[in-house]
Amino acid sequence: MDLSALQAQLRQFADERDWHAFHTPKNLSTALMVEAAELAEIFQWMTPEQSDAASSDPATREHIGEEMADVLLYLVQMAMRTGIDLNAAVQDKLAKNAAKYPPPG
Numbered sequence: 001m002d003l004s005a006l007q008a009q010l011r012q013f014a015d016e017r018d019w020h021a022f023h024t025p026k027n028l029s030t031a032l033m034v035e036a037a038e039l040a041e042i043f044q045w046m047t048p049e050q051s052d053a054a055s056s057d058p059a060t061r062e063h064i065g066e067e068m069a070d071v072l073l074y075l076v077q078m079a080m081r082t083g084i085d086l087n088a089a090v091q092d093k094l095a096k097n098a099a100k101y102p103p104p105g
Contacts, residue, residue, distance in 0.1 A: 003087060007080055010073065025081055032074040039067035 014020050042064055043051045055061040079086045 003076070006076055010077055010080065014077075023077055023081055025078065028074055028078040028081060032071060032078060035067060035070035035074055039064070039071060042067065 014023060042060065043054065046054060055064055076086065078084075079089075
């Protein structure tokens with residue numbers, strides 16, 4: 001996935017609808033939480049085994065993918081609005097996690 005191209009698409013989409021005034025960090029973070037909750041709702045009452053198998057059903061798989069896409073799109077918009085370089089933030093966090101949680105042995 002080309003993050004820069006995705007950001008350009010999202011910017012154009014919002015420009016065409018004059019939505020930038022609504023895309024504040026507060027609103028975007030709230031929308032991100034709502035979409036993450038919608039993703040969790042798919043699995044809410046499933047057993048661990050059912051949740052592992054959920055994506056084998058085509059309709060459920062499509063629904064999971066849609067909610068995951070919504071989460072990603074709001075996250076990318078949040079990064080754009082706050083000026084956070086997601087690539088750099090991810091690499092920094094992976095390095096911190098590696099130091100914090102070294103492999104056993």
